[in-house]
Amino acid sequence: MYFKETDIINIVIAGTAGQGVITLKRLIEFAAQKAGIERAFGSEMHGLAQREGAITSHTRYQKQVFEDERRNLQSPLICYGDADLYICFEPVEALRRGIYASGKTTFVINDRTIPGVMITAGFERYPSIEEIKETLEGYRNGVYFMNATQVSLDHFKHNQQVNLIMLGFAIATGKIHFIEMKHYEEVIKEWLRDPELNIKAMHLGFEEGKKVIGSCDS
Amino acid sequence: MPIKDTRFTRENGRVLMLGNEAIVRGCLEAGVSYVSQYPGTPTSDIGEYFHQILDSEPEMHKYLVHHWAVNEAVASSSCAGAAWTGVRALNPMKHVGLNVASDALSVIALNGPKPGGLVTVVGSDPGSLGSHQEQNERFYAWMFHLPTIEPHTPQECKDWIKLAFEISEKYDLVVNFRTSTRSAHSRGFVNLEPIIKGKEKGEFIRNIPKFNSLPPHAINNHIRLYERIEQLRKDIPELGFNTEFAGTNKIGIITSGMPFGYTMEALEQLGLRDVPVLKLGMIYPLNYEQIIKFLQALEKVVVIEELEPFLEMDIARIAHEHKIQVEVLGEKYFPKYNEFSTGLVATCLAKIYGKHPNDQMMKAIDYFNSYKDIVPSRFPTFCAGCPERATLYAILKATNHLDNTVICGDIGCYVMSFFPPQECSDLIICMSGGISAAIGMSTKTDQKVLAMIGDSTFFHTGMAPLAEAVGYDSNFLLIIFENSWTAMTGHQDDVLRYLSKSGFSIEKICRSIGVQWLRVEDSYNPKKLIKSIDEALNSKGLKVIIVKRECALQANRWRMSQIRSLETQGKRVQDVSYFIGGCQMCYECARILSCPAIRRVETDGIEEMQIDQDRCVKCGVCYEICPNGAIRKSVINALEGVEVPFREL
Secondary structure (H helix, E strand, C coil), X not given: CCCCCCCEEEEEEEEECCCCHHHHHHXXXXXXXXXCCCEEEEECCCHHHCCCCEEEEXXXXXXXXXXXXXXXXXXXXXXXXXXXXXXXXXXXXXXXXXXXXXXXXXXXXXXXXXXXXXHHCCCXXXXXXXXHHXXXXXXXXXXXXXXXXXXXXXXXXXXXXXXXXXXHHHXXXXXXXXXXXXXXXXXXXXXXXXXXXXXXXXXXXXXXXXXXXXXXXX | CCCCCXXXXXXXXXXXXXXXXXXXXXXXXXXXXXXXXXXXXXXXXXXXXXXXXXXXXXXHHHCCEEEECCCHHHHHHHHHHHHCCCCEEEEEEECCHHHHHHHHHHHHHHHCCCCCEEEEEEEEXXXXXXXXXXXXXXXXXXXXXXXXXXXXXXXXXXXXXXXXXXXXXXXXXXXXXXXEHHHHCEEEEEEXXXXXXXXXXXXXXXXXXXHCCXXXXXXXXXXXXXXXXXXXXXXXXXXXXXXXXXXXXXXEEEEEHHHHHHHHHHHHHCCCCCCCEEEECEEECCCHHHHHHHHHCCCXXXXXXXXXXXXXXXXXXXXXXXCCCCEEECCCCCCCCCCCCHHHHHHHHHHXXXXXXXXXXXXXXXXXXXXXXXCCCXXXXXXXXXXXXXXXXXXXXXXXXXXXXXXXXXXXXXXXXXXXCCCCCCECCCCCHHHXXXXXXXXXXXXXXXXXXXHHXXXXXXXXXXXXXXXXXCCCEEEEEECCCECCCCCECCHHHHHHHCXXXXXXXXXXXXXXXXXXXXXXXXXXXXXXXXXXXXXXXXXXXXXXXXXXXHHXXXXXXXXXXXXXXXXXXXXXXXXXXXXXXXXXXXHHHCCCCXXXXXXXXXXXXXXXXXXXXXXXXXXXXXXXXXXXXEEECCCXXXXXXXXXX
């Protein structure tokens, strides 16, 4: 789909507390500034949303604003059905706030599950990955899975790079319009400790992501 | 996250900021010199940014003081004290914090902050996203005559907080800056202006009538307050808070804050570009001429605001008093509870304007509704290794799952006690409401009564009811969680940290107040804790158990940093891990302790519990409580390695 510079880009990032949702959101927004984006407005969750809870953040930007303010980005929340891209750190979290998705939405999902205490206690059921995939198929504009946690563990021996791997995976969809790889690299160098490691993780996610997307789309 | 964050130090430029960050930047540009607050979502991080600035720029201490106050009433009076020396003071709090601060603010507002300026930042929470309720605290504006500003974007947060200080000083009024969970934590571009250093020193000048609001001065100050607020009311159009979007439609809209954003995008979605919109940046007082002029061209006006109708009542009153024929709509179409969204506003406006919400949105809602029931719950819960979780486990064991027992909860991380599967809280009122409820309840029931409180809440308002409980020899058990942090709001220091340096402790406070039955326990030793709780509940009178164990998040961060530093010195460190073998699936760890680092897995049709090594913090509680000895401990480098235990409080 072709995007005009005045179009509003809408990205949902979903995961659970402590997975790096907010860091990823900041990186995209700061990179958007490097790319010369004129307006950005997006919401994130602090406070009670931590403590193992579900976290959703909304990233929104507009490369070029209209003269008429009525047509511009005004809310930090995406309207139901209006998300272009979902970046999900946990499979079931893709569905929890699925109301922002529609036929135009592309999903990138880390398929490592975090079941939650009610599942472990045997009081609730975690849907099977097949069930989740089948449900997301209803959206029809690309649903891609990668075990980003495993990729992080394999390459870095810990799970701390999952968010940068997911960023690379998301970039590979081509859905984060107007922002280029060099913009992310600049931001990572300015804002993150150990930038080399983080840039490496992002590129790894990008390469792995291209493979996943290529094999799904062919 | 930031390594070198220049957004609070550079003189100019365009940067991305959250609403709260922009408020702090605005305060620096306004030369604020005193800040006092009790942490509370969504305003806690305001204090954290001030701390970061003071840590990175030590010379700023001369011009800027930040205090984490013990409670909101203390913070408000502290700010008044500073303002009355002629400086600018900032007083952030959450919406329910305003209830605590209200006693002080009712008088401070009457007296007025002059010769200084006093601005409160009150973080509202429509949708109860980070609070135990979603009260509409805007009505305090009417009660105390607090001019109230509602920003929408981070740019407005920065620009308007500066204006708020100017208004406060010029009109001698306490100005309320009302944010919400959404406006506080949404990020956008902010154009910076130069920073001004706060006043290093001021001076209090005696003025008995102004600062002693007792008869006869109380009435005179009340009259003076009306004069001040009416003067401001007249001047509003010149202040630039309110914006009008012209249009020819006979149904207009008045809105403010975050609902303005939802409204504009909803109108665009409905294809309504001819609707006149009045965006109010100042929601109290309202300028009569401005409102009248807007209403006169209309047949109907829709007031779009979250929670109870506040603007709607005032606007209907203005229309009525000035005999304007306009129908005021709002609560008839919009819910009076929960947070709004573009979708919700579009759906309500569609009815009013006779339009259809767009297809994409309606299909999205329908499809989501078709599958949402398969999504399992994920409510917030205690972190892996949390000493409070382990204490709840001990309570459940000692009381045979709360048999004949009432448990009075409170505000802090342990507010999450009521969630399943532990469900270890029967009631929650407010900060320290649990102890107070237990005092009354224990006089009227023979059930066993147990109350819980954390260290920060204990200092906030918990000591007074504890003294009362001692005085009446109330028959209940109080458990005090001493974890050394204001953990729930993001680990601010609490006053205990400073007191403990001079040898003070909660234990000593309890003893001094006169608590006779007192034990100090460790929740990482659950068997001993269970015994103590059991003994306490079977003894008459007031009993206190202090559970002393650092917040697991902080304790684990500290331990990991110790391990890293030892390893970089080339030292070997003991590597402790827990694993499960021969699980009997008794669910003791999953249902009664319910640690999130434990997961249930199925391999070849056989179910068993497993410990996620990347999430376990090695507290060892599950190892202590497993009835079947199925949880094992392994220590690599046991002999030659250095042991790094959690630090003692």
